[in-house]
Amino acid sequence: xxxxxxxxxxxxELQTLYPEREARExxxxxxxxxxxxxxxxxxxxxxxxIPADRxxxxxxxxxxxxxxxxxQYVTGCAHFYGRRFKVSPAVLIPRPETEELVRLGLEALPxxxxxxxxxxxxxxxAWTVKLECPHSEVVAVDISSEALETAEGQFEGPAxxxxxADVREPLPLEGEFDLLLSNPPYVLESEKASxxxxxxxxxxxxxxxxxxxxxxxxxxxxxxxxxxxxRPSGEAFMEINENFALPxxxxxxxxxxxxxxxxxxxxxxxxILHIRKPAPGTAYxx
Numbered sequence: 001x002x003x004x005x006x007x008x009x010x011x012x013e014l015q016t017l018y019p020e021r022e023a024r025e026x027x028x029x030x031x032x033x034x035x036x037x038x039x040x041x042x043x044x045x046x047x048x049x050i051p052a053d054r055x056x057x058x059x060x061x062x063x064x065x066x067x068x069x070x071x072q073y074v075t076g077c078a079h080f081y082g083r084r085f086k087v088s089p090a091v092l093i094p095r096p097e098t099e100e101l102v103r104l105g106l107e108a109l110p111x112x113x114x115x116x117x118x119x120x121x122x123x124x125x126a127w128t129v130k131l132e133c134p135h136s137e138v139v140a141v142d143i144s145s146e147a148l149e150t151a152e153g154q155f156e157g158p159a160x161x162x163x164x165a166d167v168r169e170p171l172p173l174e175g176e177f178d179l180l181l182s183n184p185p186y187v188l189e190s191e192k193a194s195x196x197x198x199x200x201x202x203x204x205x206x207x208x209x210x211x212x213x214x215x216x217x218x219x220x221x222x223x224x225x226x227x228x229x230x231r232p233s234g235e236a237f238m239e240i241n242e243n244f245a246l247p248x249x250x251x252x253x254x255x256x257x258x259x260x261x262x263x264x265x266x267x268x269x270x271x272i273l274h275i276r277k278p279a280p281g282t283a284y285x286x
Contacts, residue, residue, distance in 0.1 A: 001050050004042040007031065010062050017068055017198075026071050033075040034058055068197040081128045086154055090146035091122040092207045097265045098183050101237050101272055102128050104263065105181045108235045109133060113178035116229060117141070117160070118167045118222065121207055123151025125181050126160040134158060139173065141165050144206060168221040176231035183239040184218035185210050215244055216251060219273075223255045230277040237263075238273045245270040 007027055014023035028039040035058065041048055050058060064074045072078040072093045078085050080094040081102060087093055102125055109115060109129070117126040117140040126140035138160035142148050148162050165171050167184070187208045192200055199208075210217050219238070226236050240248055245262050252260045257275040265271035 001055060002042075002046070003031065003035075003037070003048045003050050004046045006050060006058070006062075007042045010065070013062075013066055017066070026065065029071060030058075030061055030065065030075065033071075033077055034061055068201065070198045070202055073202060078122070078124075080124045081132075083128070083131070085122055085124050085127070086150060087122055088146075088150050089202060090144060090204060091150050092183075092203055094122060094124040097271050098125065098239060100263070100265055101125065101181060101183065101239055104237050104272065104274070105129065105179055106132055108237070109136060109179050112136060114175065115139070115179045115181065116173070116177040116225075118180065118182040118225060119184045119207070119218070120151055120160075120162070121147050121183070123154050123160065123162070125183065126151070126162075127154050129181070130158065130160050131155070137161075139163065139177075141167055141171060143167070144204075147204075147207070167218065167225060170228065171225065173229060176234065177229050178231055178234050180222075180226055180230055180234070180236035181238075182218075182222055182236070184222065186215070186218065186239070186241040186244075188212050188215055188241070215241065216247060219248055219251060223252055223257075226257070226275065226277060227255065232277055232279045234277045236273075236275050236277075238275075239271060240273050242270040245273075248273050 011024050011027045014026055031037055032039055035054060061074045070093055072087045073089055078087045078094050081099050085094060112135045115129050115136055115138045120126050120140035120142045123140055126138050130138045140160045141163050143166050145164060148164055152162050185208055189209050190212050222238055249260050252275050256278060258278050259276040261274050262270045263272040263274055
């Protein structure tokens with residue numbers, strides 16, 4: 001089969017599930033990741049054919065995409081901060097918004113600093129920090145054994161230290177950290193009705209949802225862990241539900257944190273909470 005025909009046909013079929021531009025991006029990324037061709041190969045060489053030994057596998061991928069399965073689970077990889085990460089249905093698919101979280105964290109990290117990544121999932125945050133700052137010490141925590149298995153197997157060489165634990169409880173860690181990063185569950189159960197099938201039916205609910213009755217469940221825990229584990233003047237960046245930006249600012253200010261603020265993402269949404277732990281002599285308000 002001609003690659004150009006495959007691209008044209010799949011793009012049209014995917015438009016029953018996605019907007020035109022997204023359908024095209026999914027199609028081109030599938031060809032890049034599965035076949036190893038450039039995204040313009042079908043244009044530069046309209047007569048290029050799909051290798052016979054790859055066609056059946058490619059068509060299977062297309063069939064899975066047409067059932068709304070996310071591209072990243074179909075190919076087993078996701079692109080994040082310029083690297084390819086392994087993903088499976090046990091972990092959330094890394095998203096561009098989280099790259100901004102990492103960028104802010106890297107800017108705040110002192111040379112050779114200690115970093116704690118809570119609710120690590122695929123390990124994309126922890127691994128990116130470690131690979132960008134090899135001399136840093138990075139510890140990552142998650143409650144899911146399956147997620148940790150994926151995270152631990154991302155890359156070879158010096159790696160973050162991965163620990164299975166519940167971030168809602170005191171953690172078995174010693175010493176203080178310069179930086180805390182987290183992308184915890186923050187989507188309300190009631191928001192399921194507005195979510196696409198490719199997220200709702202495939203990505204792990206454990207890493208996504210919190211009860212409507214307690215939307216700040218994980219952030220109270222993150223406040224506790226920040227008090228316990230950040231060094232004085234240490235910083236934290238946390239991804240948030242934009243609908244709870246003000247309550248989160250109030251929560252962390254009430255616990256005595258300073259420089260509490262919200263960073264907007266590339267879409268203008270209130271997406272990242274930034275806090276700093278006070279220097280010695282500043283009392284917390286319980």
